[in-house]
Amino acid sequence: MPNLQFPEVPEPLYVMSQEGYRIATYVWGDDEAPTVIAVHGFASSCKDTWVDTGWVGSLLQAGFRVLGVDQRGHGRSEKPTDPRDYTMPLLVSDIETVLDTYMVDPVLYLGYSLGARVGWHVCADLEHRIERAVLGGIPDGRPLGRLDLDQARAYIAFGTPVTDQATQNYVRLAERVPENSLPALVALAGGMRFGEEELDLGNAPIQPVLVATGTLDAIFEDSKQLAARLPNGTFAEIDKRHHFNAPGARQFRELGIEFLRRGLDD
Numbered sequence: 001m002p003n004l005q006f007p008e009v010p011e012p013l014y015v016m017s018q019e020g021y022r023i024a025t026y027v028w029g030d031d032e033a034p035t036v037i038a039v040h041g042f043a044s045s046c047k048d049t050w051v052d053t054g055w056v057g058s059l060l061q062a063g064f065r066v067l068g069v070d071q072r073g074h075g076r077s078e079k080p081t082d083p084r085d086y087t088m089p090l091l092v093s094d095i096e097t098v099l100d101t102y103m104v105d106p107v108l109y110l111g112y113s114l115g116a117r118v119g120w121h122v123c124a125d126l127e128h129r130i131e132r133a134v135l136g137g138i139p140d141g142r143p144l145g146r147l148d149l150d151q152a153r154a155y156i157a158f159g160t161p162v163t164d165q166a167t168q169n170y171v172r173l174a175e176r177v178p179e180n181s182l183p184a185l186v187a188l189a190g191g192m193r194f195g196e197e198e199l200d201l202g203n204a205p206i207q208p209v210l211v212a213t214g215t216l217d218a219i220f221e222d223s224k225q226l227a228a229r230l231p232n233g234t235f236a237e238i239d240k241r242h243h244f245n246a247p248g249a250r251q252f253r254e255l256g257i258e259f260l261r262r263g264l265d266d
Helices: 046-051 055-061 088-102 114-125 149-158 165-176 182-191 220-229 250-265
Strands: 013-016 022-028 035-039 065-069 107-112 130-136 209-214 233-238
Touching: 013 088, 022 055, 022 088, 035 046, 035 055, 035 088, 035 114, 046 055, 046 065, 055 065, 055 250, 065 088, 088 114, 107 114, 107 250, 114 130, 130 250, 149 165, 149 182, 165 182, 209 220, 209 250, 220 233, 233 250
Parallel strands: 035 065, 035 107, 107 130, 130 209, 209 233
Antiparallel strands: 013 022, 022 065
16 A cells, blocks of 8 residues: 555656756645645755655645655756856746746745745745745755855865864765765855845745744744744744754644645635
């Protein structure tokens, strides 16, 4: 019998970005069910963040259709190594292209970490296409700004040991997922440093948004402040979880799905 809590990951269906990069997408559930687009964080993948943690299975059991995305540079999507291919507007454009290709409108948004930061801009820029959103572990300031690019590049090129603790954490995170490409992920971190929109988040989304962050996460207070900026925002604490294990918390999953379902019942 199929495992309903942890469904198999189908072969990806590829969507072409505006520059011609292949973006891997995955679909589970009934075409007529309300669609949740699920966008993972840095150095992860749709499978790693949403399937292996039980999210996809729980969403299906709750009556949703799930449209999963491997962001560019991740999973089975293409992995360019030029930082200019990883600006925030391009990451947002990829999500818009997925929505256009699947012709789903409106949808519910589920994002974690970098996927949550992308979701903030998706909700603000495509406000009529996103009904409500769950943004987990959303960072303030410049995304991936704590990563020491020089040390990461020296590690890739020469195997030079990384001494900066934050950069060590990112490298370990990147090497944890077999499909990851460290050069592509370092390029992504560099791309996040282009433009001022990565520092100033701009207009706050007007949709109902649940911001959820682990109580042990270094960005906990920043996330709470971001939630306070939202005209229809709610903040939830994920008890005793840090940034890297919060996606697997049952509390996060239950709160998130209840919040998404609330929109259907209104």
